[in-house]
Amino acid sequence: MTTDIKINKSLLPLSWLYGLGVWFRNKFFDWGILPGEEFSVPVISVGNIAVGGTGKTPHTEYLIRLLSPKIKIAVLSRGYKRKTSGFVLADENSDSLSLGDEPFQIYRKFPEILVAVDGNRRRGITNLLALSKDKRPDVILLDDAFQHRYVKPSISILLIDSNRLPYEDKLLPAGRLREPVKNKSRAEIIIVTKCSEEFKPIDYRVIGKNLDLYPYQSLFFTSFRYGKLIPVFSSGRVNNNPKSLDDIKLGTIRVLLITGIASPQSLIKELNKYSKHVDTLIYPDHHAFSNEDMVEIKQKFDMISGENKIIITTEKDAVRLTDCPNISESVKKALYYLPIEVIFNPEQECMFKQKIENYVGNIKANGIMA
Numbered sequence: 001m002t003t004d005i006k007i008n009k010s011l012l013p014l015s016w017l018y019g020l021g022v023w024f025r026n027k028f029f030d031w032g033i034l035p036g037e038e039f040s041v042p043v044i045s046v047g048n049i050a051v052g053g054t055g056k057t058p059h060t061e062y063l064i065r066l067l068s069p070k071i072k073i074a075v076l077s078r079g080y081k082r083k084t085s086g087f088v089l090a091d092e093n094s095d096s097l098s099l100g101d102e103p104f105q106i107y108r109k110f111p112e113i114l115v116a117v118d119g120n121r122r123r124g125i126t127n128l129l130a131l132s133k134d135k136r137p138d139v140i141l142l143d144d145a146f147q148h149r150y151v152k153p154s155i156s157i158l159l160i161d162s163n164r165l166p167y168e169d170k171l172l173p174a175g176r177l178r179e180p181v182k183n184k185s186r187a188e189i190i191i192v193t194k195c196s197e198e199f200k201p202i203d204y205r206v207i208g209k210n211l212d213l214y215p216y217q218s219l220f221f222t223s224f225r226y227g228k229l230i231p232v233f234s235s236g237r238v239n240n241n242p243k244s245l246d247d248i249k250l251g252t253i254r255v256l257l258i259t260g261i262a263s264p265q266s267l268i269k270e271l272n273k274y275s276k277h278v279d280t281l282i283y284p285d286h287h288a289f290s291n292e293d294m295v296e297i298k299q300k301f302d303m304i305s306g307e308n309k310i311i312i313t314t315e316k317d318a319v320r321l322t323d324c325p326n327i328s329e330s331v332k333k334a335l336y337y338l339p340i341e342v343i344f345n346p347e348q349e350c351m352f353k354q355k356i357e358n359y360v361g362n363i364k365a366n367g368i369m370a
Contacts, residue, residue: 001060003164005164005168005169008173008174008199009174009175011173011174011272012174012294014173014174015170015171015172015173015175016165016171018171018172018173019171019179021178022034022178022180024046024178026183027248028150028223029146029149030248031327034149034150035121035150036149036150036151036152037150037151038154039125039129039151041129041138041139042062042130042154042322043125043138043139043141043142043145043151043152043154043361044139044154044155044156044157044356044360045142045143045148045151045153045155045156046059046060046141046142046143046144046152046157046159047142047143047145047146047147047148047156047158047159048084048144048146048159048160048161048168048178049146049160049166049177049179049181049183049184050160050161050164050176050177050178051172051176051178051262052161052164052176052263052285053193053261053285054159054160054161054193055106055161055193055194055222055224055342056102056143056159057102057106057143057223057316057339058146058224059107059108059157059159059193059341059342060075060141060289061106061110061211061341062341062342063141064113064141065359066356066357067139067354068110068113069358071138071139071346071360072113072114072135072137072139073076073113073114073137073138073140074115074116074137074139074140074141075099075101075103075106075113075114075115075116075141076116076121076124076128076140076141076142076279077103077117077143077144078100078117078119078121078144079099079100079103079117079118079121080100080102080118080144080286081100081101081286081288082096082097082098082099082100082103083097083098084097084098084099084117085119086119087116087117087123087124087127088116088118089114089127090103090104090107090114090115090116090117090193092327094107095317095319096320096323097323097324099115099117100141100286101286101317101319101320102143102288102316103116103117103315105316105319107161108319114128114131114135114137115361116128116288120296121142121145121151121152122146122150122151123152125140125142125151127309128140145276146158146166146178146186146187147178147179152300155188155189155359156186156187156189156226157187157189157190157201158186158187158189158190158191158193159186159191159193160190160191160192160193160211161192161193162194162196162199162207162221163194163263163265163266164353165192166181166184167181167211169181172261175368178264181276181295181341184213184217185214185217187323189218189220189352189355190211190217190218190219190220191218191219191221191308192219192221192222192225193222193223194221194222194223194263194266195221195222195223196223199221203208204221207221216244218351218352218355220344220351220352221344221348222328222342222343222344223343225340225341225342226270226338226339227242227338227339227340228243228244228339228342229243229244229245229247229312229336230242230336230337230338230339231336232313232318232321232322232332232336232337233322233327233332233335234334235332235335245270245273245338246264246274247270247275248271248275248310249274251308252308253270253275253308253309253310254275254277254278254279254304254305254308254309254310254311255277255278255279255281255309255310255312255315255322256280256300256309256310256311257271257279257280257281257312258280258283258289258311258312258313258321258368259280259281259282259283259313259314259317260283260284260285260286260287260289260320261285261316261317263352264280267314268281270278270337271312277304281296281297287317287320288320289320289324291324293324294301294324294326294327294331294368297311297327298328298331300332301330301331302330309334310334310336311331311334311336312336312338313335313338314337314338315338315339317337318335318337321335339345
């Protein structure tokens with residue numbers, strides 16, 4: 001088992017100062033100087049302790065699939081890098097600019113649930129609960145909210161990237177931790193994400209031991225399952241059917257991967273299993289694609305020799321790329337996104353489902369989860 005940990009030791013003094021500020025902030029919440037508010041419906045927080053991608057969106061989607069057939073779900077996010085402000089409830093006119101890429105991705109996949117954005121989570125929850133009775137949610141999933149202590153969640157799920165384990169990391173800016181590892185104690189559920197198929201039982205035991213959890217905390221491990229490649233644009237295509245990753249392998253297809261996500265390494269490693277020719281264009285997380293980027297993408301794609309080639313991007317990047325007006329037709333025809341889903345091992349999945357359903361059911365006095 002290897003981890004992707006790089007520490008800038010020269011910045012450790014700044015990390016100490018940062019940690020001091022985080023300590024005071026958390027103590028102000030602990031002492032009640034800064035207020036944390038509880039609400040009348042179950043609020044499930046999904047967050048992380050480090051900057052960078054841990055898989056919050058696919059884990060949130062897993063919870064939606066688990067709970068939405070039984071109860072009314074709302075997802076509330078701050079809507080990072082959106083072009084709007086205040087509280088926005090998703091509707092048929094929404095796009096990635098008004099909601100942010102991840103909330104819009106969720107709304108597009110699950111139009112039957114409520115999706116809202118608000119930088120002030122307390123106000124966002126209050127507005128959701130003020131909706132008419134037929135729309136008002138029974139459960140609210142709070143995205144990226146482990147540090148948002150103005151809301152006291154009913155249950156907190158903390159995601160940890162297996163490639164960057166927090167007990168080997170340091171606080172910002174020397175490392176990537178948002179707060180000290182010991183603060184993981186606020187979470188009832190810890191999920192170690194992006195676990196490799198190469199993990200052995202000893203790897204899981206070592207991680208569990210080093211995390212040193214309390215008895216009230218439950219530990220789970222998940223990995224990603226990649227789906228079929230889906231065309232981002234339908235117009236101008238001879239064939240709009242999804243492609244299997246095996247089609248790349250069988251057809252010796254050359255790949256240009258475009259990403260604007262925090263941690264593309266897992267995806268690059270996955271694509272290298274299927275193609276010996278994977279070129280990349282890596283942009284910052286939540287990157288807003290510009291006209292200049294469209295020119296760069298086309299030039300990079302044109303430089304790849306042969307006709308047997310495609311462009312692959314992530315589902316999150318795809319929702320931003322569709323908002324770009326100046327994508328060339330050749331890029332549109334070649335562009336696919338690769339969806340991912342969270343998978344547990346079978347024994348852990350049953351335990352996780354039961355824990356979430358029981359927890360939500362116990363909070364709701366009318367037994368709606370039955």
